[in-house]
Amino acid sequence: MKITFFEVPEKEQPIFLKAFDGVEVFCFENKLKEETAYLAKDSDIVSVFVGSLVDKSVVDTIPNLKFIATRSTGFDHIDREYCASKGIQVSNVPAYGSRTVAEFAFALLLSLTRKIFGAARQLKEQGEFSIFGFEGMDLNEKIIGVIGTGKIGKNVIRIAKGFNMKVIAYDLYPDVNFAKELDFEYKSLQEVLTQSDVITLHAPYTKDNHHLINKENIATMKKGVYLINTARGELIDTDALIWGLNEKIIGGLGLDVMEGERELKEEVEILASKSKSENVKDYKTLLEDRVLIEMPNVIITPHIAFDSKEAEGEIIKTTVENIKGFISGTTQNLVK
Numbered sequence: 001m002k003i004t005f006f007e008v009p010e011k012e013q014p015i016f017l018k019a020f021d022g023v024e025v026f027c028f029e030n031k032l033k034e035e036t037a038y039l040a041k042d043s044d045i046v047s048v049f050v051g052s053l054v055d056k057s058v059v060d061t062i063p064n065l066k067f068i069a070t071r072s073t074g075f076d077h078i079d080r081e082y083c084a085s086k087g088i089q090v091s092n093v094p095a096y097g098s099r100t101v102a103e104f105a106f107a108l109l110l111s112l113t114r115k116i117f118g119a120a121r122q123l124k125e126q127g128e129f130s131i132f133g134f135e136g137m138d139l140n141e142k143i144i145g146v147i148g149t150g151k152i153g154k155n156v157i158r159i160a161k162g163f164n165m166k167v168i169a170y171d172l173y174p175d176v177n178f179a180k181e182l183d184f185e186y187k188s189l190q191e192v193l194t195q196s197d198v199i200t201l202h203a204p205y206t207k208d209n210h211h212l213i214n215k216e217n218i219a220t221m222k223k224g225v226y227l228i229n230t231a232r233g234e235l236i237d238t239d240a241l242i243w244g245l246n247e248k249i250i251g252g253l254g255l256d257v258m259e260g261e262r263e264l265k266e267e268v269e270i271l272a273s274k275s276k277s278e279n280v281k282d283y284k285t286l287l288e289d290r291v292l293i294e295m296p297n298v299i300i301t302p303h304i305a306f307d308s309k310e311a312e313g314e315i316i317k318t319t320v321e322n323i324k325g326f327i328s329g330t331t332q333n334l335v336k
């Protein structure tokens, strides 16, 4: 039995290397992708994070592969249909970051509504202790629209209630009891988008909700709306975001995830390699990501909402349990 871990920082590698008895374990900082799949060639099990792309070509390079343990909640970086066709099971870490990510969504929101980033930068870079230009907005009594009321969305609602915000929400499967308990209302997607002062996304990305937020529905949002996305970049059309910001419909944008972020992370490597640059599906999005990063009223972080000390411990613990469960025939946290 051989297990290969990808995307593990050096300081965490000893934990995984010592966690399994009688099994060969290898750890790499590299992402698992077409070019690095040979590192796991004889593996029965691989473990990845969200920077990896486990597609058909990767799966075909690892012929013994039986189990993939992603150390994330989201699993849209794995071609599950192809894995299923090969009898490969996939597990995730369903609940590590539900408070961690919810807190981060508010960190982005408050940085925008209270202009913290610009004010701190002015003081640091220009040394100017001036109050002008930083008038913000209170969250008190504002309407927050939560899209996706699963584990993270629910914690966002709990925090929003602490700020005395009025909560409205949209989910494919509303949790009516939770809505009663927390005193908020479920509405249609369109109602949530048009009525909210703040919109925050907490739905997984699937092929059915590609560009859930697009030019057509941004046009119907309240002028000056704050939009937060810590879920997945592909839920929003990047082109439409730039348009919405230019039109001043979007008053503040906080993103921890971006469409095409995998390519963005490897931009320099891609541009330097002819074969890789020929394979990039969407240069326009890559360029638009760069434009967005530079725009005012925009804060973008590099997919770090999950990254707290507490969440990291939970990720490691659950991943080890998932893999041990598979080895002993008692699988847990399988994704469909």
Ligand code: NAI
Binding pocket: 073, 074, 075, 094, 095, 097, 098, 101, 147, 148, 149, 150, 151, 152, 153, 170, 171, 172, 173, 202, 203, 204, 205, 208, 209, 212, 230, 231, 232, 256, 257, 303, 304, 305, 306, 307
């Ligand atoms: P969850 O599975 O507990 O909840 C997701 C909710 O979204 C469910 O209630 C589901 O019914 C709803 N939903 C699904 N499709 C929908 C749609 N089209 N429209 C509206 N609602 C929809 O997942 P959890 O733990 O709350 O995580 C949500 C997402 O957050 C993950 O799928 C992942 O993509 C992202 N995430 C991002 C992290 C980061 O570091 N930025 C870390 C962890 C998760």
